[in-house]
Amino acid sequence: MKNFKNVLFLFLLLTSIFFVKGQKVVGYMDVNLSEAEARADLMNWSHMSDFIYGFITPDNNGNLPDPTGLKLFNDIKQKCLDNGVDLHFSSGGASNSGMFHTIGQNSTATANFAKEIADVMETHGMVGWDLDWEFPRTAAEQISQVNILKAVHDEFTARGKREEWHIAIAVGGETPSVGPQGVYHTDYCSADAFQYIDYLNMMSYDIGRNISGDDNHSSYEDAVNNVIDWNNKGCPISKMVLGVPFYARHKTTRGLPPGSFYDITYGNMSNDDPATYFNQDFKGDYYYNGAPTLKQKVDYIMQQGGVGVMIWEVTYDRFDEYSLLKALHDEMDKYRCDAPEPDLGDDISLCGSSFISLDGGVSPLGGLTFTWKDENGTLVNQSPSASTFNVENSGLYTLEVWKDGCNRSDDVNVTATINTPDLGGPYELCDPVSVVLDAGAIPSGHNYQWQIDDQDISGAINQSFEVKKAGTYKIVISAEGCSSVHATASVTSEVPYAESDTICNAGDEGVLEANEDVNWYELENSESVLFTGSLFSTIANENATFWMAGTGSSLTEYTTLKSTFGSGWSASVNNYGTKITVLSEMSIVGLAVKPSASGTLKLNLKESDGTTVLQTTSFTVSAGEQDVVLDWTGIAPGTYFIDAEGSSMSLIIDGTGADNDFEIPGVLTSEKTCYERWGAAYSPSVNYGFFNRLKLMAGKECKRVPVQIIIDAEAQECLTVSSSYLKDLETKIFPNPSNTFFTLTKFSGDVYMIDSKGALVKSYQNVQNNFTFGDNLENGVYFVHMKNENGISVQKVVKK
Secondary structure, three states, X not given: XXXXXEOOHHHOOOOOEEOOOOOEEEEEEEXXXXXXXXXXXXXXXXXXXXXXXXXXXXXXXXXOOOHHHOXXXXXXXXXXXXXXXXXXXXXXXXXXXXXXXXXXXXXXXXXXXXXHHHHHHHHHOXXXXXXXXXXXXXXXXHHHHHHHHHHHHHHHHHOOOXXXXXXXXXXXXXXXXXXXXXXXXXXXXXXXXXXXOXXXXXXXXXXXXXXXXXXXXXXHHHHHHHHHHHHHHXXXXXXXXXXXXXXXXXXXXXXXXXXXXXXXXXXXXXXXXXXXXXXXXXXXXXXXXXXXXXXXXXXXXXXXXXXXXXXXXXXXXXXXXXXXHHHHHHHHHHHOOOOOOXXXXXXXXXXXXXXXXEEOOOOOOOOOEEEEEEOOEEEEEEEOOOOEEEEOOOEEEEEEXXXXXXEEEEEEEEEOOOXXXXXXXOEEEOOOOOEEEXXXXXXOOEEEEEEXXXXXXXXXXXXXXXXXXXXXXXXXEEEOOEEEEEEEEEEEEOOOOEOOEEXXXXXXXXXXXXXXXXXXXXXXXXXXXXXXXXXXXXXEOOOEEEEEEEXXXXXXXXXXXXXXXXXXXXXXXXXXXXXXXEOOOEEEEEEEEOXXXXXXXXXXXXXXXXXXXXEEEEEEEOOOOEEEEEEEEEEOOEEEEEEOOOOOOOEEXXXXXXXXXXXXXXXXXXXXXXXXXXXXXXXXXXXXXXXXXXXXXXXXXXXXXXXXXXXXOOOHHHOOOOHHHHHHOOOEEEOOOEOOOEEEEOOOEEEEEEEOOOOEEEEEEEEOOOEEEOOOOOOEEEEEEEXXXXXXXXXXXXXX
């Protein structure tokens, strides 16, 4: 549980302030402003930690322009390199956000946009990207917003850069607590977006007088309310960057000062008396943020655990001693600290131990001191050597690592209860064919026991367990002096299961038993099937791995709807669509259409409202019947419409309904007629529709499952009490395998039948030569334990 604290030396006895990763002062620039180039040369770049280049914006397909051809890009890139400033870029803007919904509702464009962003960042050494979509107002647009952010997150992850490259979104400042307005900027962003971003760039300015009632369009109170409201929306404060303005608006009309665009800036408005305007928030009836308000905002966002501040627009500043950028930099300086960051780890339990040694992972080097605290006060104060501390009682403990008058700290909760792990899930076995459940490291004095369906798994007493078959798995953790705890995970399986077999000697027969009829293979990618059935046996001269797969293909291609077109006429693509109900996840491979003329054919998969586009594909086609490839993947269960709205030509509609509805059991249904729309919504039609030969893929292509035959003469079932006696025995069990009964020859004594799970199935006392048994056994692998006064012998048999 991380806390970062930084205390000014002069105020050590008075206060402590949260230290967060970042302490960012972010300059945001619109490079297209008229004076941007001249002012960029005047700025003190070292007063910024980060810089956002605005804007590099995509086309409707997600393609980005080459930034080296954009205004000031090369110059700004060099300035950032020369001054140690992290370079980001932004896409969008207040008047240039129209393409994002088009991109976000098209999976191909979304993936391409994410790739383009990553390519630009990788090529130019950037560290972040900002989505400035102003604003995704509808639910559909917010789905597109999340689609884009997830795609960028996944692309960064795939390139191994997710920790290094950062994702931000810009959001508005007219939020509920600022003042009543009906619809708020918090309504223009999905909470689902927050999981994919690192920074929330809050545009806490341009707030209307009729909303906040403040003279200032970006007051301190409005900033506080913004943070509260976006946090209530679901965004952690640790991701928030508070926007601050370097420009003014009228206190009542919120209009801009008369004159050129740059006349709204603090830099120009303050020219006649810089010292005065630097220390106040207004000039006449026009309000901005002077240095005192900016410093107050820095203190607030940092003490709340935020990331820092973002400036719109950074070139609006002065470039002398009355620079607002300098004021922000200087105020942020007290939140910077060179002390190393301790890490006390996750909450820990005293159960099973008389004490626990806490260690923050910081070595006692020159210049460092260590302070340990609990909830009642200081335990060790400013020690140069106390990098660890032993605790005997539960409670909240804090380690502060001090250097040069500031500290970073971490807390850990020491409990008197066993920590309950999270096993995750539910899981499905298919690809991969097994999953490792992990309960975390085993603390001293703790005991672990894994179970399946509430039954102990023999020997499964470690922190992790590899699951290869379906069931409800449980980890039970116990420790002396504490109540046991448990956690469960549900596992389903689309693949067969078999235990590995252990034989005693090379040349023995190994038998593998699956829980269903399977195809057995010699190699993972073999095409030739060795055997089909649940029991597979072979003579093994060395350790061997065989592979099994279900006997039926789990991924199947289907074709539905009519196979040929009937009589019809040329109809508008805006009026007809085919309704499908998807019953299990599937992909649409393609379908057949009959354009009335050549042109661009656009096919769409829409939600049940008949309006929201989920996937779309365009083609250049000629007139006449033809099959087209769609490759629409990942279609979840639900109701959808397929239409051709947006095509440049009409399509031939089949006017004769099918004899019956179409159905692929468990996969898809579609009615025998299409739907038509002459107003806002689709309704059933008497016509069949535009589309034939709908091809789709459903099911899952699972991996093959490896199963081993292991030669181990030291295995338990291979050991005997009197090996010299057993070597001379001529005891035999035949036939083996058997589909009826077994006969045991040349043995007298007791016989015990053990199944492959180690359970006693049957016992026989004082059997004699030519003893028959096993006619009532279920099919499977068994171990026959033969015992008399001379020793014990074990032999494996197979009942088919």
